[in-house]
Amino acid sequence: MPTVQRERLTVVHGDGAWLTTSTGDRLLDGTAGLWHANIGHGRQRLADAARAQMTSLETYHVFGRSANEPALRLADRLAEMVPVAGSKIFLTSGGSDSIEAACKLARLHWQLEGRPQKRIVVSRERAYHGLHAFGTSIGGLTYNRTGYGTSSLVPECARIPTHGLDGAIEVMEQIGCENIAAIITEPVLGTGGVHGPEQGYLEGLEEFARANDILLIIDEVITGFGRTGRMFASERWQLSPDIMTMAKGITSGYAPLGGIAVAPRVADRFFTGKDAPIFRHGLTYSGHATACAVAEANIDVIVDEALVTRAAKLEEVLVSEVGSLRTHPLVREVRAGCGLLAGVELNADADAAAVADLCSESGLMTRVIHGNTLQISPPFVVTEPEIELLAATMRSALDHYS
Ligand code: PLP
Numbered sequence: 576m577p578t579v580q581r582e583r584l585t586v587v588h589g590d591g592a593w594l595t596t597s598t599g600d601r602l603l604d605g606t607a608g609l610w611h612a613n614i615g616h617g618r619q620r621l622a623d624a625a626r627a628q629m630t631s632l633e634t635y636h637v638f639g640r641s642a643n644e645p646a647l648r649l650a651d652r653l654a655e656m657v658p659v660a661g662s663k664i665f666l667t668s669g670g671s672d673s674i675e676a677a678c679k680l681a682r683l684h685w686q687l688e689g690r691p692q693k694r695i696v697v698s699r700e701r702a703y704h705g706l707h708a709f710g711t712s713i714g715g716l717t718y719n720r721t722g723y724g725t726s727s728l729v730p731e732c733a734r735i736p737t738h739g740l741d742g743a744i745e746v747m748e749q750i751g752c753e754n755i756a757a758i759i760t761e762p763v764l765g766t767g768g769v770h771g772p773e774q775g776y777l778e779g780l781e782e783f784a785r786a787n788d789i790l791l792i793i794d795e796v797i798t799g800f801g802r803t804g805r806m807f808a809s810e811r812w813q814l815s816p817d818i819m820t821m822a823k824g825i826t827s828g829y830a831p832l833g834g835i836a837v838a839p840r841v842a843d844r845f846f847t848g849k850d851a852p853i854f855r856h857g858l859t860y861s862g863h864a865t866a867c868a869v870a871e872a873n874i875d876v877i878v879d880e881a882l883v884t885r886a887a888k889l890e891e892v893l894v895s896e897v898g899s900l901r902t903h904p905l906v907r908e909v910r911a912g913c914g915l916l917a918g919v920e921l922n923a924d925a926d927a928a929a930v931a932d933l934c935s936e937s938g939l940m941t942r943v944i945h946g947n948t949l950q951i952s953p954p955f956v957v958t959e960p961e962i963e964l965l966a967a968t969m970r971s972a973l974d975h976y977s
Contacts, residue, residue, distance in 0.1 A: 589616025
């Protein structure tokens with residue numbers, strides 16, 4: 576579609592933080608693709624894991640009494656890793672699938688609790704939770720909802736302000752907590768423009784949720800597996816989600832996979848007694864064996880190479896290098912300081928797409944996200960000189976248009 580694709584850029588090869596295009600150009604991957612290539616491109620170890628699994632058993636579904644070994648091993652490992660004590664893991668095939676599972680489960684939870692009126696899922700303005708039916712409906716980027724129904728695909732979704740805890744609480748009190756199933760939030764709004772949380776906002780949401788019998792869903796699809804300098808952002812902001820969603824960094828994009836971690840408060844009833852209820856939800860590729868084997872190898876790489884510590888250390892470099900663009904006449908705001916994540920928001924009249932195009936012509940892959948903002952989220956293997964190069968390339972592209 577010409578409106579979204581001015582000129583095609585086909586990527587044919589990747590190694591570390593670098594990409595090669597079909598025309599032979601080399602680009603620094605300033606965004607790790609769609610925030611997914613956390614361990615960098617071209618890892619033999621993940622290819623070996625995929626090959627070994629696929630030549631033994633490509634996959635076997637996890638419906639009913641069936642299972643496959645990589646899915647079982649990965650679920651056990653995730654249960655140990657996630658900041659959700661005693662959790663059960665439900666594997667999916669990506670981020671939007673994880674959102675779908677989390678929201679359905681939240682509604683089912685209150686149905687089974689005998690409080691079926693608690694159905695509303697509350698999300699934040701400017702939030703992005705993928706584009707399946709629930710994700711489209713709870714998303715806070717209005718243009719993603721347009722044309723698919725009068726207000727949203729899935730009824731009973733509501734939004735609270737992105738910033739300002741008092742305003743958020745006011746909206747929820749107007750809705751009535753007796754009608755709210757869950758609050759869902761990204762720890763750092765990603766596609767909405769890279770907005771870190773205001774001091775006390777996330778903690779305040781959690782406190783409000785606890786006090787009012789509302790489930791807290793933390794969407795760690797972008798932040799999970801190290802992006803904010805902790806294995807999970809919930810650890811950075813000391814959150815205890817009832818349900819946590821994951822995808823992207825779970826395999827660093829080497830295979831499509833996602834999952835949710837579910838706290839005992841929600842999960843236990845499905846495992847208790849011979850008449851325990853069933854969570855009637857699942858996908859052919861939930862717990863896909865090859866994808867799970869790849870996820871295991873990916874987590875091994877993250878741990879063995881201490882990539883989360885590396886991301887935490889590089890935060891400072893990113894803050895100082897990208898932060899130096901703050902004074903540029905075309906720049907309205909630079910948001911950094913949440914690990915290897917930053918957003919450079921340009922003035923409303925600046926053409927961010929043109930700046931991004933010029934960056935890619937000059938060897939830096941970036942992209943425009945909500946609010947005339949350029950996304951910066953390099954793979955964790957990026958080096959300090961590469962971050963300096965990233966900022967310098969962006970600066971010359973901005974200079975060109977100022
Ligand atoms: N949640 C968040 C926070 C995301 O950023 C995304 C994708 O960018 C999703 C969910 C949806 O993930 P997927 O595109 O894998 O379906």
